[in-house]
Amino acid sequence: MTFAERWFEEVWNKGREDAIDEMMSPHSIGHGLTHPEGREVDGMTAFRSFHKSFRSAFPDLHINVEEAIIDGDRTAARCLVTGTHTGEALAGKAATGKPIKFHGMTMFRVKDGKIVESWNNFDFTTMYKQLE
Numbered sequence: 001m002t003f004a005e006r007w008f009e010e011v012w013n014k015g016r017e018d019a020i021d022e023m024m025s026p027h028s029i030g031h032g033l034t035h036p037e038g039r040e041v042d043g044m045t046a047f048r049s050f051h052k053s054f055r056s057a058f059p060d061l062h063i064n065v066e067e068a069i070i071d072g073d074r075t076a077a078r079c080l081v082t083g084t085h086t087g088e089a090l091a092g093k094a095a096t097g098k099p100i101k102f103h104g105m106t107m108f109r110v111k112d113g114k115i116v117e118s119w120n121n122f123d124f125t126t127m128y129k130q131l132e
Contacts, residue, residue, distance in 0.1 A: 003063070004065050004077035004106070005131060006023070008077070011023065017052075022114075023115060024115045029116075030042070032122070058130060063081050073110055076106070077106050078103070079103065080101070081104060082122075084097065090131075098131055099130070102127045102130070103123055
């Protein structure tokens with residue numbers, strides 16, 4: 001199992017917040033992930049808030065790593081995201097009960113077994129359209 005597969009399985013699919021501590025540096029930067037007010041997710045505390053908000057909105061969230069490539073300290077992954085908007089509001093939008101399905105890609109830079117920086121490009125535009 002690649003680092004990316006383990007990250008998505010433990011942190012996102014199983015929702016294990018303690019896995020964030022195991023796999024992320026406290027000062028990690030998540031490029032391409034933003035808070036509702038538009039700030040970039042920087043650091044473990046900010047990521048925990050992002051994670052909690054997203055997992056609360058989609059309690060059955062599942063991220064499947066369709067392909068992963070490892071090159072030195074970097075891992076890139078192409079992912080499929082699925083779930084149902086049955087939980088808490090997301091960006092001010094009450095639960096719709098609608099399913100989501102969209103793709104994304106991420107690249108992690110890993111040092112000493114922890115993410116120190118990531119670059120994320122997930123199709124959140126498609127996700128929001130599916131919730132209309």
